Amino acid sequence: MPTTTSILSDLHHELRGSGPAVLFISGASGDAGHFARAAALLADEFATVAYDRRGCSRSARLGAGEMMQIAAQADDAAALIDELGLAPAIVFGNSGGGDIALELLARHPQVVRGAIVHEPALIALAGEPEEGDHELQPIFELAAVDPRRAMEAFLRLNITDAAFEALDPQLRERMLGSGAHLFSNELAAFAGYVPDADRLRVNRVPVRMLVSRNGAPQLIRATQRFAEQLGLAVEPISGSHAPYLQQPEAFAEELRPILRRL
Numbered sequence: 001m002p003t004t005t006s007i008l009s010d011l012h013h014e015l016r017g018s019g020p021a022v023l024f025i026s027g028a029s030g031d032a033g034h035f036a037r038a039a040a041l042l043a044d045e046f047a048t049v050a051y052d053r054r055g056c057s058r059s060a061r062l063g064a065g066e067m068m069q070i071a072a073q074a075d076d077a078a079a080l081i082d083e084l085g086l087a088p089a090i091v092f093g094n095s096g097g098g099d100i101a102l103e104l105l106a107r108h109p110q111v112v113r114g115a116i117v118h119e120p121a122l123i124a125l126a127g128e129p130e131e132g133d134h135e136l137q138p139i140f141e142l143a144a145v146d147p148r149r150a151m152e153a154f155l156r157l158n159i160t161d162a163a164f165e166a167l168d169p170q171l172r173e174r175m176l177g178s179g180a181h182l183f184s185n186e187l188a189a190f191a192g193y194v195p196d197a198d199r200l201r202v203n204r205v206p207v208r209m210l211v212s213r214n215g216a217p218q219l220i221r222a223t224q225r226f227a228e229q230l231g232l233a234v235e236p237i238s239g240s241h242a243p244y245l246q247q248p249e250a251f252a253e254e255l256r257p258i259l260r261r262l
Helices: 032-042 070-083 096-107 137-143 147-159 161-166 169-177 179-192 197-203 217-230 248-261
Strands: 013-016 021-025 047-051 089-094 112-118 207-212 234-237
Touching: 013 032, 021 032, 021 070, 021 096, 032 047, 032 169, 032 248, 047 070, 070 096, 089 096, 096 112, 096 179, 096 197, 112 248, 137 147, 137 179, 147 161, 147 169, 147 179, 197 217, 207 217, 217 234, 234 248
Parallel strands: 021 047, 021 089, 089 112, 112 207, 207 234
Antiparallel strands: 013 047
């Protein structure tokens, strides 16, 4: 069973297992439940930590009118690793969580032993929309009048209808409830974020860049472009843009050997 400590108690976090530490950082909805099944499977070999990002789900809310900042989210991740006594930890970040993982690496390399970044939301590097890209504009337009329905459409686009219906009901409800926060307070930060490639190269912390075979085309392009800046190869894994939700067992087993090598 996961445990939640009193450390950094304004952030809901779930600690499982023992061994080399792995911190999971989620993107849209920012909920620890994204990784619950995969983290439990990996806890036989690793100390896994998942958490609700600040402003999301069961963690402390942002102040009135406050916009999410990638740097502040990275500072939260560093504080959680440090205060749990898990430094240096391996960090896995997906989508917007990948942006936060890259910023964590740039700002606090001392708490990270290696990073796995999967289809980060580097929208600014994706370029103009291309044929085959996910059609997001109707979702953004819907968000202005019904953020809950827009969040459902966004999730179904990224994890398939079947995976959405199979979600734990409590997790699904939290994710849908986060729609207003995502579209009003977080999306602009993700859309404008460009990592500091020079700082990442200087820090020399190992980074693995992953994309899914059926992932988000525009984010796959952005991942490839940023990996080229770092002189890294992009590695494929199976599943969708959120494989830990679509197929957590397969995701955990594909991630395990990568974690071992870091």
